[in-house]
Amino acid sequence: MVSLEDILAIQKRSEVTRTQILEAALICFSKNGFDATGVAEICEVSRVSKGAFYHHFPSKQAVFLCLLHDWLDGLETTLSAITNEYGTVPEAFTKMVGMTQEIFTSASGKIPMFLEFWMQARRDPIVWEATVEPYKHYQSIFANLIKRGIQEGTLQPVDPENVARIIVAFAVGLLLQGALEPDATNWTGVAGDGIQMLVKGMKK
């Protein structure tokens, strides 16, 4: 008979394998790019068999989307903590300035990989949808925040959807520039100045 301990041990081992695959894939994708990385290489680096790999993920793309979502989920947790805190919307934006270091650190080395994936995803509608979805999600988070600011009377009656797109565009552009030239400047300083400028541009 299989005991509860056995089941838990199997579950635990399965989780460990999954994490090993994700960690190895991140190393391979970052180093050689998405296209040049094969499942065989991920298996070799993670010391996981092909059978075990395909037990956890149907494809290389699936691993990639998992890495993308894990990263974005982490960012969102921090973002939600800030926006749900008691305080006005301009105050929430000011708190985000303190988040920029964390965002740049967590994005470090990942941006070129995500861009490469996007380029490839353009030819696959399902993968495409999964890739564009986080964009839309962040846009709606910011649009809601702007709406709250207008309601509480701290922001001007701007167009929440447009402003949300402006914020996301700024964040994406900054992450991209930071990825292209990491040592060109103090990127967190630029991010902080940018957030403050945008807030000043919206404030009543």
Add this chain to the structure above:
Amino acid sequence: MVSLEDILAIQKRSEVTRTQILEAALICFSKNGFDATGVAEICEVSRVSKGAFYHHFPSKQAVFLCLLHDWLDGLETTLSAITNEYGTVPEAFTKMVGMTQEIFTSASGKIPMFLEFWMQARRDPIVWEATVEPYKHYQSIFANLIKRGIQEGTLQPVDPENVARIIVAFAVGLLLQGALEPDATNWTGVAGDGIQMLVKGMKK
């Protein structure tokens, strides 16, 4: 003896060939991406021999960089016309709102191709330098404009280099989002709102 007319005719024919190569390359790169496009394909589409191709360009990369610079030169001409016109710096930014349609139209279909190239350029320092250079160039144009605004007393004493990076980040992020989801919204409207927000954030 070779007459002046003959020389001019040869020059003319050479220019036509060069333009044919560039036009064909733009079609191929936009359709299939940079990596998947070969010199042979560009020659076929442009109806130019391989010999003629290599007479004009040393490599596929050279054609690509030429397309990039032609595009950016066109944008810069429009931008210079605006920034050199008589008027305050906030007025110059307001005039840029009217430029956004032109930028989006000229960028249409090109952004994914440029991103793919960047991703590949990361592994070649010389190509990399040539790719990052336009970034730096635009940054210095905007930094000078901000400095002028501070001097003329229309802008607050912001950090010109940081603000220039913020503007470039916003523009790049917006072009990228516009490329990913062209029909999601009225991107020129978003761009216009963004410029106005940024100007409001800098104004005295």
